């Protein structure tokens with residue numbers, strides 16, 4: 001609150017003196033400005049989406065992180081995001097961006113709006129029905145709430161806080177459109193002809209580890225593999241409306257939202 005006020009005063013001073021420059025702002029002067037968010041979204045799609053994905057969820061194969069998760073980390077605020085975009089991350093492929101300050105703040109406003117959309121979303125489905133749908137259709141691969149569940153897919157605890165309803169709907173209706181980080185599907189074939197499909201958990205120069213479709217953790221030596229192929233299709237089946245109606249989807253999301 002105090003920071004916001006100070007930045008507000010700072011802006012006023014800047015506006016009054018007509019000077020533009022490197023005033024020490026740690027709060028985005030464009031925060032919540034709808035037009036800035038929209039413009040930031042356009043900039044993001046043009047300059048950042050190739051690495052971070054159209055909705056900022058990151059692209060695993062190039063280690064570009066999900067930009068919605070960073071805000072929860074200690075020390076991450078508007079200013080951190082601003083400077084990171086401007087200066088890049090040395091030693092990584094994240095490049096510096098020599099954009100005007102206003103455009104940098106637009107990007108920050110857009111990124112912040114992505115998490116706010118998730119935090120403020122309302123879920124009015126029937127969570128009790130959602131719990132049954134979850135047990136019948138999803139628990140085989142996912143955990144949510146207190147009950148156990150599978151590990152082929154990510155834990156869905158807190159997922160409605162991290163991702164907006166539209167993004168979650170897309171993940172359920174068309175899982176292959178964007179595959180969650182750390183759950184990239186692969187097939188490996190051993191020298192003995194054995195073929196195993198699973199999600200890739202770890203890899204280094206010598207070995208890799210998968211959780212197989214049967215949900216076992218298995219390690220392979222690269223030297224012992226004939227082939228490793230990254231797959232485009234998620235190991236999660238799609239749930240089109242014919243299998244999961246809009247009402248049922250709303251119930252499921254309400255259940256996930258109750259189980260943070």
Ligand code: HEC
Nearest residue numbers: 047048051063064065070081084085089092093094097107
């Ligand atoms: C060529 C690929 C690439 C492009 C283009 C790119 N990034 Fe990145 N970005 C990365 C990678 C990789 C990292 C992770 C760097 C690291 O920490 O090792 C990253 C990190 C970041 C971080 C820090 C995330 C954190 O968790 O601390 C922010 C913020 C960010 N990028 C925003 C952007 C924005 C906004 C754009 C467009 C203006 C952009 N990036 C363009 C690849 C890219």
Ligand code: HEC
Nearest residue numbers: 137138140141152153154171175178179180183234235236
């Ligand atoms: C056969 C296993 C399987 C089943 C059944 C399954 N999923 Fe998944 N799910 C996965 C895998 C693997 C991923 C990670 C890859 C991806 O993003 O597509 C995933 C990803 C997701 C994500 C994205 C998570 C994130 O953090 O971004 C959501 C949301 C999701 N599943 C919801 C559901 C719901 C709801 C159901 C039931 C209607 C369901 N899943 C059924 C395997 C499954």
